[in-house]
Amino acid sequence: MTLIRTKHNRRSFLKISSAAGGGMLIGFNWLVACQPASKEVANVPKEWFDINAYIKIADTGLVTIYSPNPEIGQNVKTSMPMLVAEELDVDWKNVVVEQGHLNTQKYSRQIAGGSQSIRHGWQSLRMAGASARRVLMEAAASQWQVPVSELTTENGIISHKNSDKSVHYGEVATAAASLEVPENIELKDPKDFKIIGKATKNVDGSKIITGKPLFGLDYKKEGMKIAMIIHPPAFGMKIKGFDASSVKSMPGILDVFKVQTAPAEKQWSDTNAFPELVAIVGETTWQVMKAKKALEVDWELESTLESSEGHNLALDKALNSPAEKPARLDGDPDKAFKNAAKVIEKVYSAPFLPHNTMEPMNFFADVTGENAELTGPIQTPESLRKSASDLLGLPEDKINVNMTRMGGGFGRRLYGNFGLEAAAISKHVNAPVKLIYTREDDMTQGTYRPAYKIKYSAALDENNELIGFKLRGVGMNEGPIFANRFPAGTVPHYLAENKSVDSNISTGAWRAPRSNFIAGAEQSFIDEVAEAAGKDPIDFRLELFEKAIKNPVGEKNDYDPERYAGVLKLIKEKAGWGKDMPGIHRGVSAYYCHNSYVAQVVDIALENGQPKVKKIWCAVDCGIVVNPEGAINQIEGGMVDGIGHGMYGGITFKDGVADQSNFNKYSLIRNSQAPEAVEVFFVDNGIDPTGLGEPSLPPIIAALANSMYKATGKRLYKQPFAQKDIVVG
Amino acid sequence: MATFNIKVNGQAHQIDVEPDTPLLWVLRDHLDMVGTKFGCGIAQCGACTVHLNGIAVRSCSLPISNVGESEVVTIEGLSEKADHALQTAWLEHDVPQCGYCQAGQIMNAAALLSRNPNPSDKEIETAMDGNLCRCGTYIRIKAAIKTAAQQMS
Numbered sequence: 001m002t003l004i005r006t007k008h009n010r011r012s013f014l015k016i017s018s019a020a021g022g023g024m025l026i027g028f029n030w031l032v033a034c035q036p037a038s039k040e041v042a043n044v045p046k047e048w049f050d051i052n053a054y055i056k057i058a059d060t061g062l063v064t065i066y067s068p069n070p071e072i073g074q075n076v077k078t079s080m081p082m083l084v085a086e087e088l089d090v091d092w093k094n095v096v097v098e099q100g101h102l103n104t105q106k107y108s109r110q111i112a113g114g115s116q117s118i119r120h121g122w123q124s125l126r127m128a129g130a131s132a133r134r135v136l137m138e139a140a141a142s143q144w145q146v147p148v149s150e151l152t153t154e155n156g157i158i159s160h161k162n163s164d165k166s167v168h169y170g171e172v173a174t175a176a177a178s179l180e181v182p183e184n185i186e187l188k189d190p191k192d193f194k195i196i197g198k199a200t201k202n203v204d205g206s207k208i209i210t211g212k213p214l215f216g217l218d219y220k221k222e223g224m225k226i227a228m229i230i231h232p233p234a235f236g237m238k239i240k241g242f243d244a245s246s247v248k249s250m251p252g253i254l255d256v257f258k259v260q261t262a263p264a265e266k267q268w269s270d271t272n273a274f275p276e277l278v279a280i281v282g283e284t285t286w287q288v289m290k291a292k293k294a295l296e297v298d299w300e301l302e303s304t305l306e307s308s309e310g311h312n313l314a315l316d317k318a319l320n321s322p323a324e325k326p327a328r329l330d331g332d333p334d335k336a337f338k339n340a341a342k343v344i345e346k347v348y349s350a351p352f353l354p355h356n357t358m359e360p361m362n363f364f365a366d367v368t369g370e371n372a373e374l375t376g377p378i379q380t381p382e383s384l385r386k387s388a389s390d391l392l393g394l395p396e397d398k399i400n401v402n403m404t405r406m407g408g409g410f411g412r413r414l415y416g417n418f419g420l421e422a423a424a425i426s427k428h429v430n431a432p433v434k435l436i437y438t439r440e441d442d443m444t445q446g447t448y449r450p451a452y453k454i455k456y457s458a459a460l461d462e463n464n465e466l467i468g469f470k471l472r473g474v475g476m477n478e479g480p481i482f483a484n485r486f487p488a489g490t491v492p493h494y495l496a497e498n499k500s501v502d503s504n505i506s507t508g509a510w511r512a513p514r515s516n517f518i519a520g521a522e523q524s525f526i527d528e529v530a531e532a533a534g535k536d537p538i539d540f541r542l543e544l545f546e547k548a549i550k551n552p553v554g555e556k557n558d559y560d561p562e563r564y565a566g567v568l569k570l571i572k573e574k575a576g577w578g579k580d581m582p583g584i585h586r587g588v589s590a591y592y593c594h595n596s597y598v599a600q601v602v603d604i605a606l607e608n609g610q611p612k613v614k615k616i617w618c619a620v621d622c623g624i625v626v627n628p629e630g631a632i633n634q635i636e637g638g639m640v641d642g643i644g645h646g647m648y649g650g651i652t653f654k655d656g657v658a659d660q661s662n663f664n665k666y667s668l669i670r671n672s673q674a675p676e677a678v679e680v681f682f683v684d685n686g687i688d689p690t691g692l693g694e695p696s697l698p699p700i701i702a703a704l705a706n707s708m709y710k711a712t713g714k715r716l717y718k719q720p721f722a723q724k725d726i727v728v729g
Numbered sequence: 730m731a732t733f734n735i736k737v738n739g740q741a742h743q744i745d746v747e748p749d750t751p752l753l754w755v756l757r758d759h760l761d762m763v764g765t766k767f768g769c770g771i772a773q774c775g776a777c778t779v780h781l782n783g784i785a786v787r788s789c790s791l792p793i794s795n796v797g798e799s800e801v802v803t804i805e806g807l808s809e810k811a812d813h814a815l816q817t818a819w820l821e822h823d824v825p826q827c828g829y830c831q832a833g834q835i836m837n838a839a840a841l842l843s844r845n846p847n848p849s850d851k852e853i854e855t856a857m858d859g860n861l862c863r864c865g866t867y868i869r870i871k872a873a874i875k876t877a878a879q880q881m882s
Contacts, residue, residue: 073827073864201823208828209816211764211804215829218763226758251730251747286747286754289770358768358776358829358863407766407829408863439769629823633869637826640865663773663861672854674867 049173051135052181053106054084054128061156061170063090066100069121070112070379071204072409073637074693075630078203080121082626086195087129087188090156090169097203102381102401112379112406113414113509115594115691118626122688130188131181138182139175140167190624190686199629204405214405216376217362219434224364225254227281227425227433228288230297231274231445234656235505236305239276240298247280247295252287255429256280256295261421263390269383272417273446273506279425281433289438303504305656308351308451311476314501315453318474319347323497327483330553331493333459336468340459344532348456348521350719351650352476353449353510354660356668359407360442365422366432371398373432374423377406377413384416388423411509415447443666444658448651449510450476450503452517456525459493464533466544468493473518476503480514486564486592487526489557490544505653511641512694515593520646520701520719523589527706528715537588537706538572541565559592566683567599567619574681575601575617584614587706591699595690597621597683600639602675602703606711613643613675613704618696620680623687631692632680638696639678644669646701647722667722735796737762738806748794753777755793756803764804764832768861775860778833778840779803785840804832807839814877815839822873826864834860838874847878 045058056064065081065088081097102110109120133153140158141148150161159166169176190196207214232238244256262275278297282288337343363376372394378384381401389396406413422435437445452475459468469491473480479498488494510516530540545568547553548561568590571577577588583605590599601617616639625631648667652659660666705716733744735752737760744759756762756779765788768776772787779788780802807813815835825831834857841848841856848856853874862870 073825075826201820202825202828204828205820205823205825206811208825208831209804209819209835210811211762211832213763215766217767220761220763284746284750284754284758285767286750286758290747290749356863358766358774358827358861360767406827408827410863436767439771439774633823633826633866636868637865640867641863644865662771663769664771668861668863669865669867670859670861671857671867671870674865674871676850678868 049177051132051173051177052128054125055088055132057169057173059170059173061168062094062096063088063156063169064096064098066098068100068107068110069117070110070381070403070406070409071099072112072379072406072413074112074117074634075202075627076112076117077405078200079118079627079630080125081203082195082200083121083125084129086193087126088133089153092195092200094156099403099405101403102385104382110381112409113411115596115693115695117691119595119688119690126187127185130185132176134182134185135176135179136169136172138179139172143172143175196624196626197628200627201629215359215407216364216404217359217407217436219364219375219404221364221366221432224432224434225281225283225429226285226288227279227422227435228292228438229421229435229441230278230280230292230295231441232299234299234305235273235446235653236301236303236656237299238302239278240300242278242295242297247291250287250291250294252283253291254281254283256291257428259421259424259428261391261417261424263387263420265390267383267387269380269415270387270417271415271447271506271508273504277421279428281425281429285436306503306505307654308652311451311501311503311653315349315451315474315476318499318501319453319455319472323472323499326495327481327498328488328494328496328554330488330491333468333470333493333495336493337457337459337470339461340468341462342460342532343457344529345455345457346525346528346717347453348524348717349453350451350517350520351652352451352505352507353645353649354443354651354666355408355410355412355447355510356443356666357406357408357410357412360439361412361418361437362435363419363422364432364434365419365426367392367423367426372423373400373402374419375402375404376419376422377404377409378416378419379406379409379413380416384419387416387420391420392423392427410511411513412447415508439663440661443651444661446506447508448505449513449516450478450507452480454480454518454521456521458525458529460529460533464535466491466529466533470495472497472499474499474501476501476505477507478514480518482514482518482558484556484558486559487544489548489552489554489561492553494553512593512698515591515694515698516642519589519591519593519698520705523591523699523702524705524716527587527702527709536578538568538577541568541590563597563621563683564590564592567597567621570681570683571599571601571617571619574619574679577601585707585710587703587708587710589699589703589706591695593698594694596692596695598695598699600699600703602700602707604707604711611708611711615677615679616675616700616703618678618680619683620692620696621683621685622692622695623685623689625682626689628682631682634692635680635696636678638694639700640669640674642697642700643675643704644673646704646719647673648720650720731794733793733796735793735801736798737801738803744793746793749792751789752779752791752793752796752801753788756788762803762805766829766832768830768833774830775837776830776833778836778860780836780840783840783843785837804836807836813839814880815842815873818873818876818880821876822869824866824869824873826866830860830862834862834870838870838877842874842878842881846881848874
């Protein structure tokens with residue numbers, strides 16, 4: 001049993017109960033339509049009681065759990081309520097899940113990013129469940145005039161040990177709702193978990209497979225107009241002018257105007273290359289699309305027009321001179337390299353990547369003189385509200401931000417410019433509007449994963465021990481280096497340098513930022529160094545981790561070498577590493593990011609000269625696995641996504657214009673290119689859980705490259721692997 | 730503007746729109762059926778897949794003037810009780826992540842199974858290659874199609 005003092009959180013819970021009486025839902029009917037999860041709960045609830053910010057209980061015993069964080073496909077809308085339900089001790093089939101909307105008084109860190117939702121919610125969500133269970137028990141104890149210690153709960157039923165009294169939660173919910181949360185809350189011992197650790201289906205599954213409205217693009221409101229934007233065709237250009245009258249007379253078109261969408265005070269989430277846009281508002285999507293196509297806009301130069309060739313040269317130049325100061329320096333790397341028996345040096349590169357969420361950017365806004373409703377797909381609702389307040393000149397408490405399910409996020413919806421654009425357009429036309437991006441708007445608008453290059457150098461002594469290691473990473477607007485990650489800590493002489501090259505092409509977080517490049521490069525290089533040392537690639541890595549366990553270099557290493565080695569040992573055993581498999585070429589990789597550890601073995605076969613991934617073996621240490629079903633799905637998807645982008649991804653530029661603007665020119669991985677089979681193994685260690693939205697993606701690029709090397713004898717240094725001679729950027 | 734009479738999921742509808750309006754936007758904007766999704770607008774991603782007389786088509790690139798008297802079936806009309814073998818298999822395999830592309834995937838798979846009730850892996854891949862999923866749920870999509878094929882045989 002874990003005892004948690006609630007004092008720190010007590011205040012917020014009390015505030016919640018007093019605020020919750022009048023119904024706490026910011027709702028729109030189709031999103032909150034609650035259908036009992038089971039037919040067994042046949043009674044339709046007459047009354048609901050708010051127990052705390054996360055839980056309301058109906059008179060029938062049916063439980064609603066609010067999922068506080070944005071859902072982008074990482075499945076937190078299932079796994080976060082599982083944490084609440086576990087400690088509340090209810091039957092999962094009597095639980096209905098609803099999306100909580102932005103409410104900073106009730107919830108903390110309502111962000112989908114960094115694979116952190118489960119890690120951050122682990123204590124608070126279980127505590128919400130446990131404290132609700134406790135007040136329900138106290139209400140029953142008070143009703144029966146017995147000590148609360150004589151009561152037990154099971155599946156939403158409270159029973160008295162010494163009598164045959166029992167009551168379901170719904171019957172004491174009204175009394176419980178007014179009780180104070182006790183100071184100490186007991187949490188379950190993980191061995192008693194009934195819901196956590198059990199494969200649980202996606203709570204929105206039925207709605208998804210029947211086409212129910214769930215996503216931002218599906219949202220509608222009475223009187224709503226459709227808006228689209230035209231952004232400059234090239235990074236470095238801005239609007240010069242346009243003749244609105246040429247399209248204003250087109251059917252259904254209501255207004256065409258220039259709109260300013262940047263807040264005065266920019267936050268990190270306001271990254272946006274094109275704050276000034278042409279907006280077109282009309283009655284229906286097709287009418288607005290046609291006007292958008294027909295409108296001729298004159299553009300003028302604002303800054304420089306960049307091209308991939310220039311990016312490539314600039315990155316190379318940056319790569320060939322030292323950083324002003326090292327990101328990390330251990331020992332004397334120059335001396336180690338001078339004394340080395342063997343030196344290996346390689347350069348790796350990867351291009352800009354668009355996010356390409358399947359649901360293009362969109363947002364609903366209804367801005368009046370006094371308040372605003374902003375509804376749609378956003379990974380950072382709190383940041384959006386702050387910037388909208390600035391842009392609209394409305395106080396934050398007059399702006400409601402509601403979250404819809406998102407058709408993918410991958411980092412793109414951390415940057416809420418489309419929400420601000422919808423707000424500015426709604427304000428201008430004084431009507432509710434839904435802003436919709438076309439795929440071309442979406443793919444050419446920016447906030448890309450930066451293009452990167454990195455130079456690795458390794459020094460081996462005469463005994464093939466790794467004595468020196470250097471890495472110099474460069475990237476557009478951002479360098480790719482994590483100063484204190486592996487192999488830092490395992491090598492006595494170590495130098496990491498990080499540099500960036502300025503660009504007017506906007507860049508930002510993309511699923512597993514920086515790791516999505518560095519893991520592929522690092523783990524490919526380590527493979528090559530292992531080969532130069534004449535060692536098995538897994539054994540070579542394990543030797544390094546052994547050094548970090550027994551005698552780490554430096555104090556700031558931000559990984560646990562035992563857990564790192566643990567996933568490698570597990571995958572070595574499970575994949576039967578070392579055994580001869582005719583026609584199969586194997587590559588290995590391991591990486592730590594977002595607090596989770598992943599090791600992979602990729603088996604490929606050459607079919608008609610083309611690589612085909614026959615199987616991926618994947619070991620994961622994310623501590624306790626909350627929902628094995630969703631966890632495996634995330635891990636599979638991350639690896640398919642990683643293979644897709646490593647093989648085929650990339651956006652290039654000529655004179656500021658993106659060369660790829662839709663899926664006819666941009667290759668996203670397709671069904672036939674996916675691995676034939678995946679098997680996932682979890683380390684069972686009882687450690688508090690960490691996230692899985694990102695960690696399986698970064699290492700797979702190297703596992704793939706290393707297996708391709710085995711198959712073809714050629715090392716791969718330049719992404720995308722499937723296209724030869726493409727320039728970086 | 731012109732008037733069109735179309736049949737969607739067995740129901741007749743009269744719609745006044747420009748003749749070049751794609752079926753996708755008729756469904757979404759005029760008939761309030763938003764299960765069919767907008768992904769690319771150029772028939773490259775499959776999110777907008779519906780059936781036209783049982784054949785899978787990309788509704789983003791099909792003008793309403795070309796629909797004529799064809800029977801249109803959307804995800805909302807694939808089954809009455811969400812019990813098409815593919816829908817059941819999709820839940821059993823817990824296929825969706827973000828879920829946005831899945832209606833198109835299911836509609837495309839349904840057309841495949843109606844013309845080829847027992848497809849090989851290769852046939853599934855070929856048929857499903859026009860439907861993109863950025864979340865990377867392809868392995869589960871394939872498994873769910875195989876389960877549904879078994880169920881239906």
